[in-house]
Amino acid sequence: MAQLAADDELALLRRVAAQDRKAFEGLYQIYYRRLFAYLFKVTRRGELVEELVNDVMLAVWTGAARFDGRSRVSTWVFGIAYHKALKALARIAATPSAAPAAADEEPREEREPAAAVEEPESLITRRELATTLGKALGSLSPEQRAVVELTYYYELSYGEISTIVGCPVNTVKTRMFHARRRLRQLLPGLGVSSHAG
């Protein structure tokens, strides 16, 4: 089943490489929600995501011919998305007026009352940010958070993650190691139930 879907994506990407816009729209439809969710998980900034999805898809359009087929299409697309997300966050961090994106305990909505209030999805995104776990994840660096999400949410192997983030496998393991320690500090309830037995 998953293999079938992967083959479909590869076929679409090949057509995109030949400048087929119908195929591109097909790929866009397949990836829009996936990319949106993933980019939000990495950046945790709803107001960036819409534009980032388009940045990623534009890169897919221009780069499709360079896809070498050594990874899955989704791994390649997520790799592009990861790097675009980090760049966007770095740009924001470099802007003097911007508040630090990570490592602050203050709930986001108190700092950014106006951001994307009109958009219906911002309600959901803010709920995700507001939970205890959401806040804990928000305190990780984007690099660490990406590894956590790719492992636990997307259930990828460390090998695939290393391809996506463009780092050696050991770096992936180290990031996860530090993220685990941090999350454990912030979520003292984790694992408590299992200790009884």
Add this chain to the structure above:
Amino acid sequence: MEPQPPSARREHLHQRVWQLLPWYANGSLAAPERRTVEEHLAACRACREELAVCRELARAVTGLGEVAPSPHPVQLARLLSRIDAAEERPRPLAPRLLAAPRALRRGAATHLAATPRPVRTLLAAQLAAIALLGAVLAGLGAGSRPARPTASAAPAGPPLYRTLSEPAPARPPAGVAAGAQLRLVFAEAATEGEIRRVLESVRGQIVAGPSPLGTYTVEVPRGRGADPLEVVLAHLRTRREVSFAAAVAGSEDR
């Protein structure tokens, strides 16, 4: 190198397994590593507890779910406009082609790249002829009626460098004296009649679409006697039936 004492080796194995636990928990380890982890788990209480933590975290992270709206045609239309703009950047082309209208060149460039050289020369000559024909038609058409090629007019011209195996292009053969092409997304609530009236108000005609996500390519007259494109776009953007309107790059007034 001296052999490590057994305790150091155990510690090393423990560290290694500890690092692998998240991927043991998500089921992605290859068989040899999975076995290594399982053997160690049987003997190490700390790792068993940590595995429980990993699993709990995995459940919690998965439980957050996905926050993602469905793709919106306006977003796609913006993206397609950016692609149009990106493709407007000049590419290396045969010098003679540079005299051809931009839209024509853009379509031709991709095909030319895949064309054997002797055929290319021939094509280039043919293109120049088409461009000339286009210029003439534009001159003729501008005065009396909207200077735009209709789809039915296309077959009369020379066949435009398309092989039969190719899918039909999203836009009509970018022919001669093209009108300006716009990308439009109509409001979901807009009725067919409303859409028709919007199109009539700008003398527009749908040349492609709706795309799977609802964007239309619409051609409007340009040149002498036609409203400037910015005026057409400004008008369209005031209509509540239209949720997105942008020029396809290369269609701007120059």
